[in-house]
Amino acid sequence: MATTTTDIVNGLPSAVRTVLDFGRGRWLWAALIFLALLPIIGGKTGLIGNYGFMQLSLMVVFAIAVLGLNLLTGFNGQISLGHGAFFAIGAYTTAVLMFHLHVPYWLTLPVAALMCFVAGYLFGLPALRLEGHYLALATFGLAIAVPQMLKYRHIEAVTGGVQGLQLDRAVAPFGLPFTANQWMFLVALAVAVVMFRIARNLLDSRTGRAIMAIRDYPMAADTMGINTAHYKAMTFGISALYTGVAGALFSIIIEFASPDNFPFALSIAILVGAVVGGIASLPGAVIGGVFVQVIEKYADAAARQLAATLHLPIEIQPWTIYGIALILLVYFMPMGIAGGLAMAWGRAKRRWPALAGVK
């Protein structure tokens, strides 16, 4: 017999095998420590500039926002086309507190979280009677209305109207040697770690099983004594809380809040991020966040550059590449990128059983 993959793996030096056997949890920690060290590594070597850190921060922000929608749509089965509205409410809570009351940026995060939880819970209560398309439509209305309401004349003194609010930069405390962009990346990362951890615990708990049971078979969940109405409204509130915190971080990073920051397209972007990443998966939310920030914004620029470099005689209009990428993804990875990767990993393990040892 020819050598199998098992032999190859066994033949590897033990150091390499240790790395491969590292285990998933520890991989995650290693990745997080690496990310947390990025401002030191990237900043010192100059490999990642301030713009790079702004990008990374926004990826983290959108990962939190997508996670919020994932909890609602992926785990609880309620559709929302309007999470941009909660993103906007969180963003404005922070902006108003910072601009008018000079509250330190980090203190605004819990306030934004609370505001969005209440807003989401209250919106969730009447929306409970709505199913499927009707709920989608109601949330759609929310996404359209909120940015317009921010322009409303009588609250203009607070919201700044169309002109928006310009915020002070959040700088690193205690004279730490980080630029504002590097520091905000660390803040966003820390918030994300906490919020993903809480989401993980929530889903693994009794509450989490109730939330998913409602998604899978509402009537059965009801008969088993789960208070469907309560759980659905709570999930709506928690989901809004997550997305709202993301909005709050967004305001701090962009240093500006204006109604035009939150067009209806933002709600769709969050939904697309959730579906593309993997709708009922926590790693999927991270992939979704990266997708929202990178693919949506830079696919066209990259394609245009490619066309220019190759001297292709085509003019690529905005959104073309994004649309095509979306169609291909949905065709080839119907369970999102996270689902697609998991399936590919499973297939690889069947093909080369030795990999099964590598968790």
Place this chain on the structure above:
Amino acid sequence: MHLSRRLLIAGASALAVALGATAASAQKKYDEGASDTEIRIGNTNPYSGPASAYGTIGKVIEAYFKKINEEGGVKGRKINFITYDDGYSPAKTREMVTKLVEADKVLFVFQTLGTPSNTAIQKYLNEAKVPQLFVATGASKWGNYKDNPWTMGFQPDYVTESIIYAKHILANVKDAKIAVLMQNDDYGKDYFNGFKTGLGKDANKIVQVATYEVADPTVDSQMIALKNSGANVFFNITIPKFAAQAIRKAGEMGWKPAHYINNVSASIGTVMKPAGFEHCQGIITAYYIKDPTDPQWAKDKDFQDWTAFMKKYYPAGSVIQVENAYGYAVANLLIQVLNQAGDDLTRANIMKQAANLKNIQLPMILAGIKANTSPTDFYPIQSVQLSRFKGEKFELFGDIISNEMASQ
């Protein structure tokens, strides 16, 4: 002999000093984004989203720089114009401008479009001391050289324009009773506040104000209310769609006030024609740019140059869109600044030269309207000429009127 040698040495050293001096004055100075071969300029435009009609400004500017580069560049340096889509979202403008400054390392930012978008980046650019030149918005707040010494506007602002209408009304209409229709946002308010400033103590001559929202389907009910107020002057602060509706409605109701319309909607193609020429007779507006849909320019050399340029460098662009004339004019002004800056391509000198423009006549801008700036005047174009609609076109009349806001 001895003496002459000493003289020779003295002469030589004097020459050396002189040479050194000229060498020093001709020394090239660069900030990030400029070099012997290149000048990098950053820009954002709404190529997608609700305001994508304006995106053509970015494209025509790009086409103009292509022409400059083909002709050898600015003093041998090629212009590298880096422009990104911001979808008219201020957050995205902020992100893209960070990219332009921190990653693409542009020398300065030029013609970023939209009032909220420019607000979102103003503080950042002023803190980073990167010029934010000739922003594409008519709001009146872009010439505040004291608080924002790195930001400069370009076109006549809304306040200036309405002050000019107010002065014309007071001088020409007896017992003016003024009705105003305005869009309910910052653009509308900027115009309206300027108008009240222009009227001064006669502000009580405004007898009725009606507002509309961009999302409204029509302004019919507002027009009826304005007519019933008994006004004999109508100041129409609307964007093209509503301007055409208002003109048509006034005509259909048989209301014939002295009608002033803001320059925003002074387009024959998109406003007057759809409103019906018969309803437009006598409407007064202020122009600073040549409306490409106006047939009076057909034989104008300047206009022909522009259409030739469009045909060669931007064939996909429309030659009836005033935005394409606008972008062409402002790109010309930037080249003037770069030429003045010479080999001292530092950010400070770019700003210094932008604030030192003297009587620059730009193409596609009305003859006699000139760009002027100084260290205390950050409003380049401050003049307009009134024109009255007659037949199927606007006829310019009167002198070029300026309202210097420089001291503000």
